[in-house]
Amino acid sequence: MNEFEQLRVSSSSATANAGGGDSAGGVVPESDGGPPVVGFVEQLEPIAIKGWALSRDGRCVTLALRIGGLDHPLEAVWIERSDVAGHHGTQFLISGYRCALDRHMAGNVRDALLAGRSVEVCANGVVLPHLGKIPAASALLQAEPLLINLLSSELRAVVESWGHFRVSGWAVLRNAATAGYKLVCNGTELDCTALSHERLDVAQALGITVLETGFEIELPGCLWESVPEGEDARIEIRFGEFALNAEPLVLDRARAVRWVGDICRMHHGEERQYRLLVALEHVHFGGLGPYLDDDTRLCIREFAEKMHLGDFIVDDDLFTGAAAGFTVSDDAQLRMWRALLALNAKLDGSLRPIFPSVQAVIADHALE
Numbered sequence: 001m002n003e004f005e006q007l008r009v010s011s012s013s014a015t016a017n018a019g020g021g022d023s024a025g026g027v028v029p030e031s032d033g034g035p036p037v038v039g040f041v042e043q044l045e046p047i048a049i050k051g052w053a054l055s056r057d058g059r060c061v062t063l064a065l066r067i068g069g070l071d072h073p074l075e076a077v078w079i080e081r082s083d084v085a086g087h088h089g090t091q092f093l094i095s096g097y098r099c100a101l102d103r104h105m106a107g108n109v110r111d112a113l114l115a116g117r118s119v120e121v122c123a124n125g126v127v128l129p130h131l132g133k134i135p136a137a138s139a140l141l142q143a144e145p146l147l148i149n150l151l152s153s154e155l156r157a158v159v160e161s162w163g164h165f166r167v168s169g170w171a172v173l174r175n176a177a178t179a180g181y182k183l184v185c186n187g188t189e190l191d192c193t194a195l196s197h198e199r200l201d202v203a204q205a206l207g208i209t210v211l212e213t214g215f216e217i218e219l220p221g222c223l224w225e226s227v228p229e230g231e232d233a234r235i236e237i238r239f240g241e242f243a244l245n246a247e248p249l250v251l252d253r254a255r256a257v258r259w260v261g262d263i264c265r266m267h268h269g270e271e272r273q274y275r276l277l278v279a280l281e282h283v284h285f286g287g288l289g290p291y292l293d294d295d296t297r298l299c300i301r302e303f304a305e306k307m308h309l310g311d312f313i314v315d316d317d318l319f320t321g322a323a324a325g326f327t328v329s330d331d332a333q334l335r336m337w338r339a340l341l342a343l344n345a346k347l348d349g350s351l352r353p354i355f356p357s358v359q360a361v362i363a364d365h366a367l368e
Contacts, residue, residue: 037126045269046106053123066120135267179240188226221281264299
């Protein structure tokens with residue numbers, strides 16, 4: 001079974017013993033003095049948790065995230081782990097887990113790590129040890145608060161924060177109609193990725209039944225193409241026909257460089273990889289290379305080469321002052337890079353089926 005064939009199941013219904021749990025299947029009994037549950041957390045970050053766990057007596061394994069002493073149930077995708085089966089028996093083949101955290105839980109994890117509170121993963125009440133490092137507070141991204149409020153006869157909205165090329169908040173029309181989000185940068189309308197999510201707090205405060213009012217809008221690096229040389233990016237966010245910010249958000253290159261550096265210092269994981277794709281786009285289109293410190297410059301170069309996007313920074317002039325006129329000569333590579341960004345945005349750490357998203361991205365970006 002490969003990753004594309006994984007079955008989404010609740011952690012409470014996933015069996016740690018694929019062979020049925022009888023002694024003939026080779027289950028190690030508790031009477032040998034070992035712990036009832038064994039396993040590890042191999043990766044823990046605000047958007048995802050990975051590792052493996054098994055119950056030595058063949059019982060179902062239920063996972064929970066313990067934050068500051070309080071347990072929160074986790075839903076997991078269970079996958080094959082031949083390495084675990086090799087050590088503990090073939091009946092424990094399906095013992096690997098991956099938990100994608102929703103935005104609310106990811107925020108709780110991030111807040112706990114920033115505050116220095118404990119974050120643990122439990123299997124059937126047993127705390128699993130960590131193999132890797134828990135992200136340090138200095139390696140977590142912190143958005144800058146905005147709290148731009150908009151109240152009219154047609155629309156209620158708050159632009160809550162921005163940072164590291166994302167803008168977050170919520171918006172709801174009076175008649176609960178749906179609308180799309182748009183970005184306007186220095187007078188030019190841009191395509192953008194806007195991810196919606198449920199905001200139970202907003203629904204309760206406004207007394208409405210609509211839950212999916214939250215948004216996260218990604219600021220694409222190509223916005224710099226709309227910015228005259230020597231000027232800042234002046235960004236307007238629109239929800240349908242309504243502007244959510246009366247005054248534009250001003251993104252200067254100094255702030256963008258700081259955001260790129262913060263992303264490079266993130267804890268290694270899925271979120272960092274996606275954020276680096278966006279950062280790379282801003283470095284290229286914004287001509288930020290000459291302003292990066294040595295560590296950030298090295299991070300961006302190594303990441304581009306790892307992702308086979310070296311053409312974005314293949315010319316050393318990118319880091320010596322001639323970035324503004326640099327263009328990508330390989331159009332196919334640029335399409336592939338944009339498709340990778342689009343696929344990451346569609347998945348967004350969720351447990352939704354992967355193949356339909358891959359098909360949609362291939363069709364949208366003419367990769368067939």
